[in-house]
Amino acid sequence: MNPIPIAIPLLPLAAFAILVVFGSRLGRAAAYVAIGAIGASAALSVYVLSWTFGGVALDQSLQWFEIGSVAADFGIRIDALSGLMLLVVTAVSLLVHVYSIGYMGGEARYSVYFAYLSLFSAAMLMLVAVDNFLLLYICWELVGLCSFLLIGYYVDRPAAGDAAKKAFITTRIGDLGLLVAILAIYASVGSFRYSEVFAAAQGKLGAPAAMATVVGLLLFAGAIGKSAQIPLHVWLPDAMEGPTTASALIHAATMVAAGVYLVARAFPIISRSPAALETIAVVGLASSFFAATVALTQTDAKRILAYSTISQLGLMFVGVGTGAWVAGIFHLTTHAFFKALLFLAIGSIIHGTGEQHVERIRGAGRSMRITAATFAFGALALAAIPPFSGFFSKEEILSNLYSTGRYWMFAAALLISFLTALYIWRLGFGAIFAPEPEGDGAKAPHESPITMTVPLVILAAAALGVGFLGSPFSGVFQKFFDEPPPHVIPVPLTLSFVTAVAGVAVAWWGYGAGRRRLDDVLKRAPALYDLVQDRYRIDEIYVNFLVAPLVACARWTYERFDKNTIDGAVNGVGVAADALGGVLRRVQTGRVRDYTAWMLAGAVGMAAIVAVVVLR
Amino acid sequence: MTRFLVLSGLLLAIGAYGVMTRRNAICTLLGLEIMLNAGNLNLIAFSRVSPSPAVGQTFVLFSIGIAACEAAVGLALILAMWRRYRTVDIDKLVSLKE
Numbered sequence: 113m114n115p116i117p118i119a120i121p122l123l124p125l126a127a128f129a130i131l132v133v134f135g136s137r138l139g140r141a142a143a144y145v146a147i148g149a150i151g152a153s154a155a156l157s158v159y160v161l162s163w164t165f166g167g168v169a170l171d172q173s174l175q176w177f178e179i180g181s182v183a184a185d186f187g188i189r190i191d192a193l194s195g196l197m198l199l200v201v202t203a204v205s206l207l208v209h210v211y212s213i214g215y216m217g218g219e220a221r222y223s224v225y226f227a228y229l230s231l232f233s234a235a236m237l238m239l240v241a242v243d244n245f246l247l248l249y250i251c252w253e254l255v256g257l258c259s260f261l262l263i264g265y266y267v268d269r270p271a272a273g274d275a276a277k278k279a280f281i282t283t284r285i286g287d288l289g290l291l292v293a294i295l296a297i298y299a300s301v302g303s304f305r306y307s308e309v310f311a312a313a314q315g316k317l318g319a320p321a322a323m324a325t326v327v328g329l330l331l332f333a334g335a336i337g338k339s340a341q342i343p344l345h346v347w348l349p350d351a352m353e354g355p356t357t358a359s360a361l362i363h364a365a366t367m368v369a370a371g372v373y374l375v376a377r378a379f380p381i382i383s384r385s386p387a388a389l390e391t392i393a394v395v396g397l398a399s400s401f402f403a404a405t406v407a408l409t410q411t412d413a414k415r416i417l418a419y420s421t422i423s424q425l426g427l428m429f430v431g432v433g434t435g436a437w438v439a440g441i442f443h444l445t446t447h448a449f450f451k452a453l454l455f456l457a458i459g460s461i462i463h464g465t466g467e468q469h470v471e472r473i474r475g476a477g478r479s480m481r482i483t484a485a486t487f488a489f490g491a492l493a494l495a496a497i498p499p500f501s502g503f504f505s506k507e508e509i510l511s512n513l514y515s516t517g518r519y520w521m522f523a524a525a526l527l528i529s530f531l532t533a534l535y536i537w538r539l540g541f542g543a544i545f546a547p548e549p550e551g552d553g554a555k556a557p558h559e560s561p562i563t564m565t566v567p568l569v570i571l572a573a574a575a576l577g578v579g580f581l582g583s584p585f586s587g588v589f590q591k592f593f594d595e596p597p598p599h600v601i602p603v604p605l606t607l608s609f610v611t612a613v614a615g616v617a618v619a620w621w622g623y624g625a626g627r628r629r630l631d632d633v634l635k636r637a638p639a640l641y642d643l644v645q646d647r648y649r650i651d652e653i654y655v656n657f658l659v660a661p662l663v664a665c666a667r668w669t670y671e672r673f674d675k676n677t678i679d680g681a682v683n684g685v686g687v688a689a690d691a692l693g694g695v696l697r698r699v700q701t702g703r704v705r706d707y708t709a710w711m712l713a714g715a716v717g718m719a720a721i722v723a724v725v726v727l728r
Numbered sequence: 729m730t731r732f733l734v735l736s737g738l739l740l741a742i743g744a745y746g747v748m749t750r751r752n753a754i755c756t757l758l759g760l761e762i763m764l765n766a767g768n769l770n771l772i773a774f775s776r777v778s779p780s781p782a783v784g785q786t787f788v789l790f791s792i793g794i795a796a797c798e799a800a801v802g803l804a805l806i807l808a809m810w811r812r813y814r815t816v817d818i819d820k821l822v823s824l825k826e
Contacts, residue, residue: 702822704756708747 114170117188120156120198121237123149124205128230135223142223146230147209153237154202157195164195164592171307173243182298189243189306192593193441197240197373200445203574204365204452205233207567211456212357214564215463225265225355232258236366240373244304245294248377252290252334252370256283259367262358263351272353279347286337286344290374293330296323297381310380324381328388331378332395339371339425341399346651348422352414356459359414363421364452372428372444376437389433396429397524402648404531408538409634409645411470413458416539420494421451423532430525431509434516438593439508442582445589446501449578450493453571454536457487460564461544464557470539474626475548476557482565484544489572491540493579495533496612501579507608508582514604522604526611533615534622538630542623732773739766753806753816757799764795 127149135142163170173187190198209229216225235258239251257280264276298304300323301312313324335341340348348368352359362368375382375392382388403422410416424447431440460483461476462468477484493500496507506529513522559565582589587597622630635641643649699710739762746759768788775784810816 704818704821705748705751712744712748 114172114188116156117160117170117190117198117241120153120160120202121234121241123153123156124230124234124237128227128234131223131227131230135227138223140222142226143209143213146226147206147213149230150202150206150209150233153233154199154206157198157202160190161195161199164190164192171243173305184246185244185305186247187243187305188241190241193373193376194240196441196445196592197369198237200448201233201236201240201365201369204448205229205236205361207571208357208361208364208452208456211360211459211564211567212355214561215357215459216355217561221265221267225262228258228261228265229358229361232262232361232366236370239370243306245297245306245309246304248374249291249294252338252374253287255367255370256280256287256338259283259351259358259362262362263354265354265358269353275347275350275353279351282344282347283337286334289330289333289337290335293327293334296327296330300327306377313381313384324384325387328378328382328385329391331382332375332388332392335371335374335429336395337371338374339368339429340422341371341395341426341429342402343650345399345403345422346654349415349418349647352412352418356414356455356462359418360452360455360459363417363455364448368421368425369444369448372425372432372440375429375432376441379432379437383435389435391433393430393433393518393521396426396433397521397528398426399423400426400430400528401524401531404528404535405644406647407535408531409641413461413468413470413473413539413543414455416470416535417451417454417458420454420532420536423528424451424494427506427509427525427528430521431512434509434512434518434521436509436512438590438595439505439512441593442589443502443505443509446493446505446575446578446582449571450490450500450502450575453486453490453568453575454494456564456568456571457483457490460560460568461487461557463560463564470543473543474546477544478548479557480559482559483568486565486568486572487544488540489575491536493575494536495616496529496608497533497616498609499576499579501575501577503609503612504579504583507605508598510608511598511601511604515601526607529608530611530615530618533612534619537616537619538623541619541625542628546623547626729773729777732769736766736769736773739763739769751817751819753809753818754803756818757802757806760802761795761799764791768792 124146127146130145131138131142138145170188170190173185176184176186178184209226212225212229216222219225232255235251235254239248239255242248242251260276260280263279264272266272294304297309301309303309303312337344348363351362354362382392400423403419403426407416407419407423410419424443428440428443428447431437431443458468461473461480464480464483465473465476467473477487489500493502496503498504510522510525510529513519513525580586582598584598584600590597618630622628622633646652743759743761743763743766746762747756748759750756750759768791771784771788771791775781775788778784806816809821813821815821
């Protein structure tokens, strides 16, 4: 096998192993081990990407093990999709690693953090590089485990532990769907390999459309969990309990992107079923709208970004679900850069001020100029203002909706686009660029160290520049996937531009210069506003109708069954052993002569047995 | 041949009797040595009829050598016992009972 693509995930994995064993002895040097590994992976990814122009560059596998007739292979597949994902993951991950030197500088469990970060990157890189569904599932779970570890990184905060458990358990529900889908694929095709499965998708797997629908929807169930779509989105906002850098990684490159990647990867199967595609688009659109409205009412800067991620991922699913999977992946790419940028910029402000509440970081941008400027780049990209990258990628999804005649979806997406520009600039105008509160004697926050500002500037450049690759001016991105370059459709182009600008304008009217006009308008419907601010109370519904009965059931089992039956059996064994011991201890007189007598009796007994059995 | 074996059996019985009836640790050790020599005698006796008599005799030489070590260790233990407990009566040392 060609060693270069395998080295990409294995380098961070090796860094993880080194940090786990020697981490505490390395001290501050732990960061450089992790950064060296991911940096080398990033360099290799650029090299590997150059192979992939024009189809599958590499699809090799070795037999891993065999159980009965089931053979499991270990294989690597490098094509346009995985090559691109490798580059995006390593690039974002590398910048987050570098940024973490400054952000996590004061942490006691410094090397543990970098060990988790390395394992997370390795798992995600493996996930996009493998060539069969079985390995994909293993990496999929490994990514989930790493997000659990990173969300629960602050072990002394109970909320972090709860959020970690919530993330793990919620995504596991979707993972069950993925597992069943993979088993169904194997039962139908007899192989886990992508190449064979997709070939079969044209034949028996896709022949009864019902089969393709079932498999497609089950795969999407896995993606719903990982990519935090309705109804399994509840874990992502709570995941804010982890370090902000971990959030940046989860939201941009390593965790939530896995769901979109899975749907894009399995597109040859899913595209056989119009019903599955339609479901994906509708769920994506609903999640996107829902999250955009919630983001408008939140007061925690990180939570606003979390809901923004749900909303943007929803748009990617709309793209994939309406057949434009390349547009979806393009949006995934641009989103990876500008969302990482937004998180790291907010992280820089949290680092400088120690606050993340919208009201308490007001005016922070005045004294943290680099952070504020880079945040503006990210916010403009998210708001889809040309020429920033988010405009081109979102525009393609919208154009596709328009040109395929899905007008109500197009209208809804425009509304989401407006809300997106509004909520992110609510954070921008209302907090970061707002005038500092008067009479507040608090000292001005200081700008973050250079290890944090340099990644911010690089990401800001990417948030501005990456979009051109897939714009109608260049079309390199589409050529890369063997698709025709996008052509300009004037109506959606104009409409999406107007809505985005309108969103920013309304945000300025509502929140600029320290005003709170829009909040006042929205609060005229207090019941609705509270409902939205409480995230439509979906968490409460889950707690009351799912978690509470389960806990009650578990409690009953514990009280009745575990304490009486299981503990009774265990304690019974102990009591019996104690009683037996009480009898046997009389043999232990402590007198040497008694022991000698027992020994001799044993020797004579054995001699007797030999005499009777062997000699006779 | 039979006479050797009878003698060896007698030696073993005498040794075992000594080990089991004597309360003095030194006498117990003496009994052990007698039992050991019963075994040695058996080896020598069988080596006479063996096609390779050197094997049995070599065994016995080793056995005598190790017995010397064992006696030294045993006597050292008894000495330590005397220093610690001021007795060589093994029936008084029953701390293993608890």
